[in-house]
Every structure is written in C-alpha cells, then in structure tokens.
Amino acid sequence: MKIKLITTTYQNGEKNTLEKEKDFSADNGVEMQVVNLYPDVEYQEFDGFGAAITEAAGYTFSLMSEEKQNQILDAYFGGNGIRYQFIRSHIDSCDFSINPYTAMDDPNDADFKSFSLERDEKYIIPMLKRAEETAGKPLSVMLSPWSPPAFMKTNGSRTGGGALKPEYRSFWAEYICHYIKKYREKGFSIDMVTIQNEPNAKQTWDSCLYTSQEEKEFLRDYLYPSLTKNGLEDIAVFIWDHNKERMYERARAIMDEETNKMVQGVAFHWYTGEHFDAIQLVRDTFPDKKLYFTEGCVEYSRFSQEGQLENAQMYAYDIIGNINSGMNAFIDWNIILNKEGGPNHVNNFCDAPIMCDTENDIVEEKLSYTYIGHFSRYIEPGAKRIATTKYTDSLSLTALKNPDGSIVIVLLNRSKEDIPVHLRLNGEVAEFSIPGDSIMTGIV
CATH class of the missing domain: 3.20.20.80 (Glycosidases)
Incomplete structure (x- = not known):
C-alpha cells in the first residue's frame, strides 16, 4: 500500500507544491507520533465545494x-x-x-x-x-x-x-x-x-x-x-x-x-x-x-x-x-x-x-x-468523513473516504516546526514529516 502526498509550503513569499509517494509497512507496535485512520467508522456525507x-x-x-x-x-x-x-x-x-x-x-x-x-x-x-x-x-x-x-x-x-x-x-x-x-x-x-x-x-x-x-x-x-x-x-x-x-x-x-x-x-x-x-x-x-x-x-x-x-x-x-x-x-x-x-x-x-x-x-x-x-x-x-485520532494539537487534520473507496487525509501545520507522523491504517504504517507552515494532502 502506498500514499501519495501533495505538500504546499510558503516561504519568503514563494509558494512551492511538491508530490511524492511513501510506502506503508507492517505496524510493529509504533506508539509515538501516531495519526490513526479508521475508515470503517463513518460520519456525515460531504457534498462538495x-x-x-x-x-x-x-x-x-x-x-x-x-x-x-x-x-x-x-x-x-x-x-x-x-x-x-x-x-x-x-x-x-x-x-x-x-x-x-x-x-x-x-x-x-x-x-x-x-x-x-x-x-x-x-x-x-x-x-x-x-x-x-x-x-x-x-x-x-x-x-x-x-x-x-x-x-x-x-x-x-x-x-x-x-x-x-x-x-x-x-x-x-x-x-x-x-x-x-x-x-x-x-x-x-x-x-x-x-x-x-x-x-x-x-x-x-x-x-x-x-x-x-x-x-x-x-x-x-x-x-x-x-x-x-x-x-x-x-x-x-x-x-x-x-x-x-x-x-x-x-x-x-x-x-x-x-x-x-x-x-x-x-x-x-x-x-x-x-x-x-x-x-x-x-x-x-x-x-x-x-x-x-x-x-x-x-x-x-x-x-x-x-x-x-x-x-x-x-x-x-x-x-x-x-x-x-x-x-x-x-x-x-x-x-x-x-x-x-x-x-x-x-x-x-x-x-x-x-x-x-x-x-x-x-x-x-x-x-x-x-x-x-x-x-x-x-x-x-459523496465522500464520507471517517474517524481519526492524532497525537498533538499542533496538527489539524480531517479524513474522508471517497465513493470509490480511496481515502483523503488533509493535514495542516500552522507551527514553524516540522511535525513527524506515523500514519496508521489497516495494520500498516507510513512515516513522513509535515513541514512547518505547510498543508499536506494524502491519498491512499
């Protein structure tokens, strides 16, 4: 399983958006710096923007x-x-x-x-x-x-x-x-x-x-x-x-x-x-x-x-x-x-x-x-919001499951410091960092 990450940073008046992929690996009991996604727990349907x-x-x-x-x-x-x-x-x-x-x-x-x-x-x-x-x-x-x-x-x-x-x-x-x-x-x-x-x-x-x-x-x-x-x-x-x-x-x-x-x-x-x-x-x-x-x-x-x-x-x-x-x-x-x-x-x-x-x-x-x-x-x-948990209030996030089953997570870092994340989903973990003053979208 892979996650596609789209990250936008803004420094010295310049916007920069980068894309990369990260692999998930087996969850070996990680406890620190964890963000959990629970796609089986659904909330309201989202209609659009x-x-x-x-x-x-x-x-x-x-x-x-x-x-x-x-x-x-x-x-x-x-x-x-x-x-x-x-x-x-x-x-x-x-x-x-x-x-x-x-x-x-x-x-x-x-x-x-x-x-x-x-x-x-x-x-x-x-x-x-x-x-x-x-x-x-x-x-x-x-x-x-x-x-x-x-x-x-x-x-x-x-x-x-x-x-x-x-x-x-x-x-x-x-x-x-x-x-x-x-x-x-x-x-x-x-x-x-x-x-x-x-x-x-x-x-x-x-x-x-x-x-x-x-x-x-x-x-x-x-x-x-x-x-x-x-x-x-x-x-x-x-x-x-x-x-x-x-x-x-x-x-x-x-x-x-x-x-x-x-x-x-x-x-x-x-x-x-x-x-x-x-x-x-x-x-x-x-x-x-x-x-x-x-x-x-x-x-x-x-x-x-x-x-x-x-x-x-x-x-x-x-x-x-x-x-x-x-x-x-x-x-x-x-x-x-x-x-x-x-x-x-x-x-x-x-x-x-x-x-x-x-x-x-x-x-x-x-x-x-x-x-x-x-x-x-x-x-x-038609996407459904799904349950999440996070380890720090320095991070704002939401996650939704699209009608095709793909999962979208948006993570906002308003602090100046990078925030490390172990994203845990269905028994697997992807590890990455969210740069300071950035927004990141992940698609699984």
Whole structure:
C-alpha cells in the first residue's frame, strides 16, 4: 500500500507544491507520533465545494480578456482546477453589487409584469453560463436574499436593517419563487435557497432583520406554501445563513414537528470565530439536516491583505474544523474580485482566492486558492468523513473516504516546526514529516 502526498509550503513569499509517494509497512507496535485512520467508522456525507458569483465577481470577470477569463474558469471548474460544484448568488443586490437594485419595485405589481433579471443578465448570468460550460455539467446553485425591495420594509430602505412588513410576507414569498422560476427558465439548476442572508445583522448595505419567530413564521406560513403552490417543492430551504455562534439557538427555535419537513439545512458563516462546537450541537440535535458553510472571506477591515499564509491557514483550519464537526459543504464568498477587493458599493472590501488586476489583465491566484484546492481537488461529492485520532494539537487534520473507496487525509501545520507522523491504517504504517507552515494532502 502506498500514499501519495501533495505538500504546499510558503516561504519568503514563494509558494512551492511538491508530490511524492511513501510506502506503508507492517505496524510493529509504533506508539509515538501516531495519526490513526479508521475508515470503517463513518460520519456525515460531504457534498462538495463552491463559491459565490456576485455582481462584483461577474463585473470583474467581464473586464478581463478572454484568455484570462478562461484561466479563471479553468482554475475553478476545469478538470485540472479545484473542481467546484456549487455556486451561491444573491436575490437582488448585496454589498458586492455595483450599486443597489431590485428586479421589481412596484408595490402594485402582484402579477410581476415589471419583474426583470436585467441586472443579473449583465454580469452574473454570463459568468454562471461560462462556469457551467467549463465544468461540462450543471452546477448546483443557491440563491440568498440580502433584502426585500424597499417598499416591503419597515425602514423603507434596502440598507440599514429594517424588517419585512407583515402585510408583505406573502408578496415577498412569491417574489422569491418568481426569482427561482426565472433562473430555472434560463436553464440553471436552482436547488437551494436561504431565507435571509445574515438575519441578525443591521448593515450599512442591503440587509433585513428577522427574529427566530419571524423567520419561522415566514417559512411556515408564507415561503413554504408559496414554494408548494409554484411547483418548487424540490427547492432545499436553508435557515439562518449567519455566524456560527447562534446557529444552534436559531435551529432549535425554528424546527419543530410542523416545520421540520420544511427545512433541509442550516447555513452558517465564520465571521465571529470558529465555534466548531456549535456546528456539532446542530449536527447532534438535527442529524438529518444538511449543514452548509455559505460565506466567509478575509475582510480588509479586520485582516491584512498582505498576510497570504495567515489567510490561507485561516481557510484550511476552518474547513477542517467544520468538516470534523459535521459540515456537508463549503461555499466560499466571492469567487473573484478586483485588486482593490471590490467593487463594493459601501467600500466593504475583502480578499478572494483569485484577484484580478483589470487594468493590466493580470490574474493572481492567492495562497488561499491553493489551500482550498488541497481539499476540493481530492474530496469527491459523496465522500464520507471517517474517524481519526492524532497525537498533538499542533496538527489539524480531517479524513474522508471517497465513493470509490480511496481515502483523503488533509493535514495542516500552522507551527514553524516540522511535525513527524506515523500514519496508521489497516495494520500498516507510513512515516513522513509535515513541514512547518505547510498543508499536506494524502491519498491512499
């Protein structure tokens, strides 16, 4: 038995990825520096990886040459890329839009005669089409609203929080269904929707507040009946779509005997810390629900755009912790951005795994792109997480068994020192070392 090891190091601003093979030998009772893999002990199924095509991403993409556009698409969706399967996008505008917009803003148009996807058709839909062409298959798309139209809200604005007016709940549910149907008419596989992006955050950009009870009532009494009426019962509805620290409380407050069948999953973000235990609580309490990471990025307001190693390690550490706690899919935020970290209509700039200098037609793959690829290139949809044990907390790791039986283990070393490992599997041991400040993927 052999293990293929792919290792990425980063020193003095230079990335280096090397591949090598190691032989397993008989386990002669090794006790020190051991990492154990137990493929017969299985946990949740993993569905895949993806990212968001926002208007900002689509606009940036449109400014690049065809050669560079193809490079971006191949990097994410090509056979030699990091093989994304999911796309998230926004219903109407979000902060990563050029400016606020709605598909319809007439309070008297209950028949949606003035409804138009003109803005989506300009930048989002062209990039989504190209992504599917490169992937050679339909991508699974999730739609998330940042705010209802201003006329439906208590503060009369898309921005600054506010809430959905009770008298517009039915109208807004129908609006969401109309958005889904219009995308499906264009041939896209809209499979999932979240009820509200970050329902607990009053933002200077597009936002809308929901209490747990309001989200539950909107789902139970308006959105679910509207999806059913419109023949959209196959749409998977995800609740929460906000940070991890309150996901258990929200899940527990919304799901009961009546609403359980209406909810397919809980979506979560990373902006308030790791909170892996919160994911585990939801997994243990609601074992049949999908737990999807739906947004995370390196915000320039909080983190350095120069710290490529630290930023990449933040991605890998979070992915490992999330998977080990029960996550079923990882969907990153903006798939690409310009060199300023936008465009963003409220200057809420951030990093993306691929950044584009639109003036000079330059594509930059950040170290975070490579780190994500250490997972997404090798973990197949349908893989099952398997049990592991490790000898040191200096090492972060997760392991999954692909549908074909191959085992993928990802090991992250955030320390400066090399970490030796005796990898024990099925009565055999492979010995190797994980360099300091590196990530390693092993395939058996």
